[in-house]
Amino acid sequence: MSVQTADAGxxxxxxxxxxxxxxxxxxxxLFLLPTFLFLAIFMYQPTFNVIxxxxxxxDGFTVERFVGFKNYITMVNDxxxxxxxxxxxxxxxxxxxxRISPFLVAELVFNLKRERTKYWYRTLFVLPMVVPFLVTxxxxxxxxxxxxxxxxxxxxxxxxxxxEWQTAWLSEPSLxxxxxxxxxxxxxxGWPFMIFYAGLQQIPNEVLDASVMDGCNVxxxxxxxxxxxxxxxxxxxxxxxxxxxIQDFAFVLIMTAGGPAxxxxxxxxxxxxxxxxxxxxxxxxxxxxxxxxxxxxxxxLSFRYTTSPFARTRRTRET
Amino acid sequence: MTEQTVDPSxxxxxxxxQAELGARFIGSLHHAVLLLxxxxxxxxxxxxxxxxxxxxxxxxVNFWLPAFPLQLQNYVMAWNEIYRFIINSSLVSIGAVTGVxxxxxxxxxxxxxxxxxxxxxxxxxxxxxxxxxxxxxxIGRYLLIVQFGLxxxxxxxxxxxxxxxIAFAVFLLTGFFSDLPEELFEAxxxxxGTELQMYRLIALPLSRPIMAIVGLLTFLSSWNDYVWPLxxxxxxxxxxxxxxxxxxxxxxxxxxxxxxxxxxxASIPTAIIIILMMxxxxxxxxxxxxx
Numbered sequence: 001m002s003v004q005t006a007d008a009g010x011x012x013x014x015x016x017x018x019x020x021x022x023x024x025x026x027x028x029x030l031f032l033l034p035t036f037l038f039l040a041i042f043m044y045q046p047t048f049n050v051i052x053x054x055x056x057x058x059d060g061f062t063v064e065r066f067v068g069f070k071n072y073i074t075m076v077n078d079x080x081x082x083x084x085x086x087x088x089x090x091x092x093x094x095x096x097x098x099r100i101s102p103f104l105v106a107e108l109v110f111n112l113k114r115e116r117t118k119y120w121y122r123t124l125f126v127l128p129m130v131v132p133f134l135v136t137x138x139x140x141x142x143x144x145x146x147x148x149x150x151x152x153x154x155x156x157x158x159x160x161x162x163x164e165w166q167t168a169w170l171s172e173p174s175l176x177x178x179x180x181x182x183x184x185x186x187x188x189x190g191w192p193f194m195i196f197y198a199g200l201q202q203i204p205n206e207v208l209d210a211s212v213m214d215g216c217n218v219x220x221x222x223x224x225x226x227x228x229x230x231x232x233x234x235x236x237x238x239x240x241x242x243x244x245x246i247q248d249f250a251f252v253l254i255m256t257a258g259g260p261a262x263x264x265x266x267x268x269x270x271x272x273x274x275x276x277x278x279x280x281x282x283x284x285x286x287x288x289x290x291x292x293x294x295x296x297x298x299x300x301l302s303f304r305y306t307t308s309p310f311a312r313t314r315r316t317r318e319t
Numbered sequence: 320m321t322e323q324t325v326d327p328s329x330x331x332x333x334x335x336x337q338a339e340l341g342a343r344f345i346g347s348l349h350h351a352v353l354l355l356x357x358x359x360x361x362x363x364x365x366x367x368x369x370x371x372x373x374x375x376x377x378x379x380v381n382f383w384l385p386a387f388p389l390q391l392q393n394y395v396m397a398w399n400e401i402y403r404f405i406i407n408s409s410l411v412s413i414g415a416v417t418g419v420x421x422x423x424x425x426x427x428x429x430x431x432x433x434x435x436x437x438x439x440x441x442x443x444x445x446x447x448x449x450x451x452x453x454x455x456x457x458i459g460r461y462l463l464i465v466q467f468g469l470x471x472x473x474x475x476x477x478x479x480x481x482x483x484x485i486a487f488a489v490f491l492l493t494g495f496f497s498d499l500p501e502e503l504f505e506a507x508x509x510x511x512g513t514e515l516q517m518y519r520l521i522a523l524p525l526s527r528p529i530m531a532i533v534g535l536l537t538f539l540s541s542w543n544d545y546v547w548p549l550x551x552x553x554x555x556x557x558x559x560x561x562x563x564x565x566x567x568x569x570x571x572x573x574x575x576x577x578x579x580x581x582x583x584x585a586s587i588p589t590a591i592i593i594i595l596m597m598x599x600x601x602x603x604x605x606x607x608x609x610x
Contacts, residue, residue, distance in 0.1 A: 050458050134561045
């Protein structure tokens with residue numbers, strides 16, 4: 001990086017070119033310095049630190065001893081991990097469906113005739129996005145409140161004369177996952193809705209007109225034209241959702257903390273408990289690395305067996 | 320609300336009249352379904368707002384409808400409890416947004432506009448971080464914060480948030496900067512402009528909409544985060560809004576009014592920022608990005 005080497009006084013074209021290249025490299029280096037400082041300290045270092053220490057019995061500060069792959073073996077045999085993985089399977093199914101279902105609502109709005117009506121529905125469906133996630137969760141905690149006079153759901157059942165159905169929704173092992181999946185019913189989350197609607201808007205008008213000419217009904221058009229043409233948007237949402245589902249545990253942590261007795265435990269929460277409530281940093285790190293590998297493989301697979309969701313973005317960028 | 324404007328009695332044949340009736344029925348069913356979905360979507364928020372204006376006795380007696388007199392003091396109570404959290408969250412988010420925009424725009428300018436050695440390798444080094452899930456770095460970052468003595472400090476949030484937001488910001492901004500017309504930079508280079516001047520006087524002014532989007536994304540992710548503040552912050556006067564809300568019980572089990580009032584107040588800052596962004600230049604760019 002030193003500029004002095006070019007100071008030899010030789011003013012030939014070669015030297016001038018090299019000096020300019022050096023100056024360019026130095027400028028670029030200075031432009032990149034703050035970014036790489038942050039990334040080195042808070043991204044690369046923690047990542048490698050965590051991966052390395054999965055091979056140790058480790059409380060985070062003092063390495064107790066090298067254990068090889070014992071942490072991984074413990075994880076595979078950990079009954080908590082089995083429960084957490086099974087729960088994650090249910091959450092995965094439910095949340096995947098939830099995040100894809102706004103497609104139907106986007107179709108409903110898209111098939112309205114007047115632009116003005118479409119605009120208002122669209123705005124209203126996207127509006128709940130302004131409410132912070134945590135606020136929505138806390139309101140749903142209020143809806144599920146176990147008291148028959150306070151919990152919105154219990155109170156509703158009471159006013160329909162269904163007192164025997166009233167229950168502590170989040171403390172019932174057989175109900176807790178279903179209750180968690182029902183949160184924010186009817187699940188019209190603004191982000192997927194926006195992406196799907198934008199996808200539908202990209203379908204050329206000629207195609208839609210032609211389908212009307214050919215006497216397609218709405219259902220045929222949706223299955224034969226709309227879904228194949230917006231499949232990239234659907235895939236984009238599916239990948240984002242998949243990554244989110246595997247790693248996010250804040251929702252379960254706030255709603256039930258994995259309870260009652262582990263009935264809603266998920267792997268992310270198990271990591272959190274092991275690392276920060278049980279001082280088993282090495283074991284927590286092992287779960288983290290496993291989740292990373294799972295996410296990585298699933299992402300690669302979904303790229304391999306479908307068209308790239310970024311192909312369109314790339315194409316529009318080049319034009 | 321319905322689209323049909325032709326009265327069925329005007330149509331000549333009975334078949335056509337029947338078809339018209341059918342279409343009208345489908346049309347109203349269509350709206351009925353959409354209105355029901357809207358109602359269900361907004362129902363929890365209506366209940367929260369209603370409850371925020373009631374005392375506990377009013378809530379027990381009259382659950383579903385507004386009760387008078389409105390208990391506006393619930394909002395005063397909630398505000399006194401959470402205004403400090405709002406200030407902390409604002410400090411954190413402003414710090415994170417400033418840091419991400421500054422670092423990422425400098426780096427993106429270098430990637431897009433300066434031809435330097437190892438450029439592609441350095442770019443992929445940044446992009447590869449998009450594959451690293453936050454949950455993997457959680458433990459490592461926590462240990463760093465402990466070692467740096469940043470526990471229970473807002474800096475312990477701001478610095479990791481900047482690092483966490485940079486990769487995606489560099490990705491977006493590099494794409495944008497490399498689409499800027501080369502002639503602008505050529506002209507500036509002829510006049511002896513340095514790269515820093517070109518960054519400041521050409522690239523930055525032209526990229527306001529994309530900077531606004533990056534800023535908005537960083538703002539929302541830092542504002543809405545819960546797990547990281549839970550790990551780093553210990554004392555209540557340092558709590559961010561999300562952490563504060565989760566622990567905020569309105570001082571007692573039965574104070575649902577102030578509790579809900581707190582949730583309503585907590586939604587206002589994000590609502591204002593998102594709506595402002597939608598209405599100004601960023602809205603146009605956002606629409607463009609999704610069309």
